[in-house]
Amino acid sequence: MRRRAWVLSRTLLPVAALALLVLVSLASGKFPVPVAEVFAILARKLVGVAAQADPAAQAVVLQVRLPRVAAALVVGAALSAAGATYQGLFRNPLVSPDILGVSAGAGLGAVLGIFLSLPVLAIQGFAFAGGLGAVAVVYAVGALVRRHDPVLTLVLAGVAVGAVLGSAISLLKVLADPYNQLPAITYWLLGSLSAVTLSDVGAILPAIGLGLLPLVLLRWRMNLMSLGEEEARALGVETRWLRPLFVAAATLVTAAAVSVTGVIGWIGLIVPHVARGLVGPDFRRLLPASALLGAGYLTAVDLVARTIAPIEVPLGILTALVGAPFFLWLLAAGRRGWA
Incomplete structure (x- = not known):
């Protein structure tokens, strides 16, 4: 049981760190966007959750930063x-x-x-x-x-x-x-x-x-x-x-x-x-x-x-x-x- 938890932690921790890095990357730049707002924008886009977002921030996150972050991950x-x-x-x-x-x-x-x-x-x-x-x-x-x-x-x-x-x-x-x-x-x-x-x-x-x-x-x-x-x-x-x-x-x-x-x-x-x-x-x-x-x-x-x-x-x-x-x-x- 302890070994299984250790293996699970070694798997989940790097994935969680990568997810955090993605959020920071989506939020950071010349036009900073709060992480909470990034969450709201992604939730509204991906799962259809109702959330209010600044149109400018939404455009920056979805049209400018999301494509390059996705490309960075894949490449x-x-x-x-x-x-x-x-x-x-x-x-x-x-x-x-x-x-x-x-x-x-x-x-x-x-x-x-x-x-x-x-x-x-x-x-x-x-x-x-x-x-x-x-x-x-x-x-x-x-x-x-x-x-x-x-x-x-x-x-x-x-x-x-x-x-x-x-x-x-x-x-x-x-x-x-x-x-x-x-x-x-x-x-x-x-x-x-x-x-x-x-x-x-x-x-x-x-x-x-x-x-x-x-x-x-x-x-x-x-x-x-x-x-x-x-x-x-x-x-x-x-x-x-x-x-x-x-x-x-x-x-x-x-x-x-x-x-x-x-x-x-x-x-x-x-x-x-x-x-x-x-x-x-x-x-x-x-x-x-x-x-x-x-x-x-x-x-x-x-x-x-x-x-x-x-x-x-x-x-x-x-x-x-x-x-x-x-x-x-x-x-x-x-x-x-x-x-």
């Missing part, structure tokens, strides 16, 4: 879950969703869409296709090289393809209109939730759900995959199809998230590591813990981004300010192991 959870998957597959805490060129491919797709002056929906589609296409190229290169270590081959191919995609992005930035296109490109590459709508969040949910499904259903096999190629095969795991499945699922999740928010770095690197320190390396616990922490982390970062200065700070700047020192600490502590 933060998605990027963190993808990061935990990549780190488990490659057996390295310094790996993130960027390792196979997902973010670079999505960035090139979006930059190309902006350069061609396409509508927002088309830009998001280009970003999504670019992220998936980049990983497909990495896997094709890895299949051609066929080194003894498939993990090292994928990492090296991802670095090379990412460098090429980064050069293409730089070329388009040079050719872009410096007054209209270049600011939009720069802002998108730094990541932001300011233009996200609830329809955007709804549009990426099916892809994110489809990507998370195999990760959840096969989460116990990730523990075997993290042992290494030969050890996993000795235990009966078909790594030849399971590794591409996990990579495809994590890539789908990452590409869908990046397609609507822009490139938000470091989340997939630092959040899974923190979650691993809290719940251990067992992927069955690590996956939900990473998703929950990632949702809260990006929500908190977005809150800081829109309140720390008179103008909104791009999310990529803040995540880099936290992530880069954390990365250096990981490098310094790497000799102690990560599992």
